[in-house]
Amino acid sequence: MSRLDVKKTYKLYIGGKFPRSESGRSYPALNKDGEVLARVASASRKDLRDAVRTARGAVSGWAGRSGYNRGQILYRIAETLEDRAGTFVEQLTASGSTSAAAKKEVGQAVDRLVWYAGWADKFAQIYGNLNPVSGPFFNISAPEPTGVVGVIAPEEPALLGLVSRLAPVLVPGNTTVVLASESVPMPAITFSEVLDSSDVPAGVVNLLTGSKDDLIPFLADHMDVNAVDAGGATPNQLTRVQEGAVHNVKRVVAPDGTGQSPYRIAAFTETKTVWHPKGL
Amino acid sequence: MTAEITKPSTAPLEWEYATSREATDILDLEDKYGLFIDGEFVKPKSKSYFPSINPATEETIAEVAEAGEADVDAAVSAARRAHTEVWGPMPGAERAKHIFRIARMIQERGRELAVLETLDGGKPIKEARDVDIPLVAGHFFYYAGWADKLEYAFPGIRPESLGVAGQVIPWNFPMLMLAWKVAPALAAGNTVVLKPAETTPLTALLLASIATEAGLPPGVLNVVTGAGKTGAAVVSHEDVDKVAFTGSTAVGKLIQSQLAGTDKKLTLELGGKAAHVIFEDAPLDQAIEGVINGIFFNQGHVCCAGSRLLVQENIHDRFVDKLKRRLATLRVGDPLDKNTDVGAINSRAQLDKINELVESGQSEGAEMFQPDCVLPDRGFFFKPTLFTNVAQSHRIAQEEIFGPVLSILSFRTPEEAVEKANNTPYGLSAGVWTSKGSRILWMADQMKAGVVWANTYNKFDPASPFGGYKESGFGREGGRHGLLPYLKWSES
Structure with missing residues (x-):
């Protein structure tokens, strides 16, 4: 008699824990032939609020770490992702990627994390500088993290898209609430397990699966979210984000692919300028 | 021989100053101003004009055109054409020389600009003359030099201009806000449609004529005067690529919502309610001057004004006493008088707003102090004011007053100071006074503000x-x- 395999329950990732949605709802993740691969949690408005609250609580700890330390943790995520490459290739293949494309995507996602890991203790040297003011003052500008950032991950590529949008937000010390790919959610959920075993402090990344159309208005309107990366938003969803952003003057980044750039880090920073007189 | 000994007078010292009024005959003003579009002053298609008054006398200085949608459209078309045909293709080094030349002419005509700025806006002439206008020239000079060095400004990118920038600026620093917006826009290769505030349009128009005299090609800088409707027409014009706004958070949010669903780039410089933190080990006399400058500079019409003073509890009473004594020496009155420290409130509407918030401070239970000073009979003036016994929940501790009104709170520990300093939806600026270097750096790290002044302010x-x-x-x-x-x- 063949052995019955044990299937995973795909849940949310909030505050370093894996809860089901408080709504008790889930939806089916389908493969390329329309067959049900698994059921995943449908996050509710309350789940999103919980995620924002835990993200807010994690800001000072994450932002307070040294760039060197954040860089090492990002590198550790890359290591763990590489280690579990097989699982991601399986999941991406099940969702319709060819095996070669899936392998390439996982490799690129690992490399992207390594690339951003190296920025964590350097980007402030690129964006910050001493300002030569006309007076006896020490004057310096340096970037600081914006705070809590909502990340709307692209539908596809489900893993590389998520990693490409998430990593630059984490680099300067922001914490995040991520809305995963709705159509290919499993790699994101498995990625949250990678995060959980890579020394990422609880609450720094909170990952929700569910209906983007349902969740985006709550994310966009939330008064304790400082910025939204709408990288995976449709034009209508982007407009909804921009409208909600008005309530507390959120910074909004529009979709612009899944490339890598230090200017993606800069988009989630605030430049602080400090003056001090010089004198005897 | 007996020496005559004169006993020193026991009468209190008189601190009256003789009037020292800046002459206004340097100005050569028109009665009526058109819109500055495509290199010349034109009559508005709207056929509508509005008066710009001197807030210190309530007299009309000149009539100014009110740009309607058709006028704004003409300005944007001129800017677009200038960007496509002239300013965009022009080598950076040539753009630089144009901007340098404007900077030099601003210096040359600095006195004229300063007098007009004071006349139209009510700020003390010593501030317009010594702060605003030198900074205006400085901004043009600084950004001129960037025009041919853009590829060195940000590593790894090939920079390009955006196109037409629509810029809406406030009345508190009319020329300086113009310079902050126009100089970098031009240096980066953009053309501009500028909407000055309706109460202070005159210096922008004078600058436009200076730019023309300096040989700036037509259409590169256009000035459309008017009120909120004109501003809305500028920011929502479909051929504007970039919107930059400085003003209230309420209007900023309105603009952000108008731009939702478009791909226009936006920058917003909005309100503030800056915490100004005084530790027990601060150099107190210097701190007093910093606090005075922080809240009474430009009548407190400053988005980064240090309007929430946080004083460590054990020096609170002593510091407030010193502050009250210093307040009594401020000279409030005619902005054109070179002795004046606090000039006129910019408009009747702003004076009403200050009065309303000050009344709320009193009715909510804070204790008000105003020095015994005489205000002019005409014009819009408000006494330098401070409130003690202010709670964090009071409106005067939460809302931007934008006037010469200081709210004073206290704290015990640095952690409490940070908690209170950051307890606001704003985050523009902050100040800290202490003699301890490590504490300065810790406070500068903790305070969520774009500008932190340590042992200095404004x-x-x-x-x-x-x-x-x-x-x-x-x-x-x-x-x-x-x-x-x-x-x-684009990135390589």
């Missing part, structure tokens, strides 16, 4: 980026950072 420089966190807006103006909002780029 210092500005063309090379120094300025802009807010949270609801104080986004984007930076000034310095290298100030170029970025006016560029698009």
Whole structure:
């Protein structure tokens, strides 16, 4: 008699824990032939609020770490992702990627994390500088993290898209609430397990699966979210984000692919300028 | 021989100052101003004009055109054409020379600009003359030099101009806000449609004529005067690529919502309610001067004004006493008088707003102090005011008053100071006074504000980026950072 395999329950990732949605709802993740691969949690408005609250609580700890330390943790995520490459290739293949494309995507996602890991203790040297003011003052500008950032991950590529949008937000010390790919959610959920075993402090990344159309208005309107990366938003969803952003003057980044750039880090920073007189 | 000994007088010292009024005959003003579109002053298609008054006398200085939608459209078309045909293709080194030349002519006509700024806006002539106008020239000079060096400003990118920038500026620093917006926009290769505030349009029009005299090609800078409707027409014009706004958070949010669903780039420099923190070990006399400058500079019409004073509890009473004594020496009155420290409130509407908030402070239970000073009979004036016994929940501790009104709170520990300092939706600026170096750096780290002044306050420089966190807006103006909002780029 063949052995019955044990299937995973795909849940949310909030505050370093894996809860089901408080709504008790889930939806089916389908493969390329329309067959049900698994059921995943449908996050509710309350789940999103919980995620924002835990993200807010994690800001000072994450932002307070040294760039060197954040860089090492990002590198550790890359290591763990590489280690579990097989699982991601399986999941991406099940969702319709060819095996070669899936392998390439996982490799690129690992490399992207390594690339951003190296920025964590350097980007402030690129964006910050001493300002030569006309007076006896020490004057310096340096970037600081914006705070809590909502990340709307692209539908596809489900893993590389998520990693490409998430990593630059984490680099300067922001914490995040991520809305995963709705159509290919499993790699994101498995990625949250990678995060959980890579020394990422609880609450720094909170990952929700569910209906983007349902969740985006709550994310966009939330008064304790400082910025939204709408990288995976449709034009209508982007407009909804921009409208909600008005309530507390959120910074909004529009979709612009899944490339890598230090200017993606800069988009989630605030430049602080400090003056001090010089004198005897 | 007996020496005659004169006994010293026991009468109190008189601190009356003789009037020292700046002459206004340097100005050569028109009765009526058109819109500045495509290199010349034109009559508005709207056929509508409005008066710009002197807030210190309530007299009309000149009639100014009110741009309607058709006028704004003409200005945007002129800017687009100038961007496509002239300013966009022009080598950076040539653009630089144009901007340098404007900077030099601003210096040359600085006195004229300063007098008009004071006349139209009510700020003390010593501030317009010594702060605003020198900084204006400085901004043009600073950004002129960037025009042919953009590829060195940000590593790894090939920068390009955006196109037409629509810029809406406030009345508190009419020329300086113009310079903050126009200089980097032009340096980055954009053309501009500028909407000055309706109460202070005159210096922008004078600058437009200076720019023409300096040989700036037609259409590169257009000035459309008017009120909120004109501003709305500028920011919502479909051929504007970039919107930059400085003003209230309420209007900033309106603009942000108007731009939702478009791909226009936006920067917002909005309100503030800056915490100004005084530790027990601060150099108190210097701190007093910093606090005075922080809240009474430009009648407190300053988005980064240090309007929430946080004083460590054990020095609170002593510090407040000193502050009250210093308040009594401020000279309030005719902005054109070179002795004046606190000039006129910019408009009747702003005076009403200050009065309303000050009344709320009294009715909510804070204790008000105003020095015994005489205000002019005419014009809009308000006594330098401070409130003690202020709670964090009071409106005067939460809302931007934008007037010469200081709210004073106290704290015990540095942690409490930070907690209170950051307890606001704003995040534009903050100040801290202490003799301890490590505490300065710790406070500077902790305070969520775009500009932190340590052992100084309200210092500005063309090379120094300025802009807010949270609801104080986004984007930076000034310095290298100030170029970025006016560029698009590709990466190699």
